Amino acid sequence: MEFTFSPALTLSGFVVGALVGLTGVGGGSLMTPLLVLLFGFKPATAVGTDLLYAAITKGGGSLIHHGHGHIDWGITGRLALGSVPAALVTLVVLGRMGVQDHGASGLISVALGIALLLTAASLIFRQRLLEFARSRRQHPPSAARTATLTIIVGVILGALVTISSVGAGALGVTALCFLYPDLPIRRIVGSDIAHAVPLTLVAGIGHWWLGTVDFGLLGALLLGSLPGIAIGSHLSTKVPERALRHLLAFVLLFIGGKLILA
Numbered sequence: 312m313e314f315t316f317s318p319a320l321t322l323s324g325f326v327v328g329a330l331v332g333l334t335g336v337g338g339g340s341l342m343t344p345l346l347v348l349l350f351g352f353k354p355a356t357a358v359g360t361d362l363l364y365a366a367i368t369k370g371g372g373s374l375i376h377h378g379h380g381h382i383d384w385g386i387t388g389r390l391a392l393g394s395v396p397a398a399l400v401t402l403v404v405l406g407r408m409g410v411q412d413h414g415a416s417g418l419i420s421v422a423l424g425i426a427l428l429l430t431a432a433s434l435i436f437r438q439r440l441l442e443f444a445r446s447r448r449q450h451p452p453s454a455a456r457t458a459t460l461t462i463i464v465g466v467i468l469g470a471l472v473t474i475s476s477v478g479a480g481a482l483g484v485t486a487l488c489f490l491y492p493d494l495p496i497r498r499i500v501g502s503d504i505a506h507a508v509p510l511t512l513v514a515g516i517g518h519w520w521l522g523t524v525d526f527g528l529l530g531a532l533l534l535g536s537l538p539g540i541a542i543g544s545h546l547s548t549k550v551p552e553r554a555l556r557h558l559l560a561f562v563l564l565f566i567g568g569k570l571i572l573a
Contacts, residue, residue: 317531320350324535330559331368331536332543339365339476340430341559342532343423344566352528354419355405359518360525361476364532366512368540369479373505381501383494386487389458390506393465394472395513401473402517419474420570426477427567433485434560441488441496457490464490465506472507473514479507 327341339361346357376382408418433440452460464486471478483503491499518524 320528320531321535323349324532325539326535327532328368328536328539329543329546330539332540332546339472339478340427340480340563343476344427344570346528347420347423348566348569352525353523354416354423355518355521355523356525356528358419358423358474358476359515359521359523360528360532362472362511362515362518363524364529364536365476365479366508366515367533368536369504369507369511373501373508376497376501376504379497379501381497382505383491383498383502384505386461386491386494386502387505389461390465390468390483390502391509393462393467394469394506394510395465397466397469398473398510398514398517401470402514402521405474406521422471423475423477424567424570426471426475426482427563427570430477430481431560431563431567433481434556434563437481437485437556440485460490461487469510469514472510473517476511476514479503479510483507 323345330341342364343357343361346352347354468478468483483506484499487499487503515524
């Protein structure tokens, strides 16, 4: 593996890592469009590299959540039961389309834009969505139906994340809040992060097989993002998270629209 130090890429990794630590917003929502729009990487390369980047960073996060008992492994397993097969099918489709060809690149850009718009909406309306989810506690669905819906959510996330590297964070948490309104938010977040590890690892390895992972880029990003995440997490209690989330949401709306209309 060839690694060439790039101050701009490492600085970008640090900034994105710090924002992830401050807000909990998935790195793919920020890193992938940054690589495409600012640094000019092909969409497929940006997505493939970011998936392995996410597998490494979320792996560390899931260990921390597991240590605190914040993971419901039943929920994580049901999500993975849907997402991992969906990721494999999506990888086969991308491979047959020619992932670096213009058609597949256009599909990835549009999917990325849509995922960013959905992520932005979930950030802006998260509190209202949580309140609505809590209001449904009086008429909870059956356990079997909830399990089935969880697997279906996994299928949707598996396809979306494999195409765009976005969705396993904010969208996954929002869906789980609807399905499990009585579950503490820390266990929802922990379960979602744990689920993202096998999903992004399988999708990332698949993109490596397709030839869309740049390991030099991956090393440069990790060099900056790992300390960025640590610093951002330390400062998270001192920063007005709600205002920062709304600012990020509007940035994602702008970037998502630009990718769709490009």
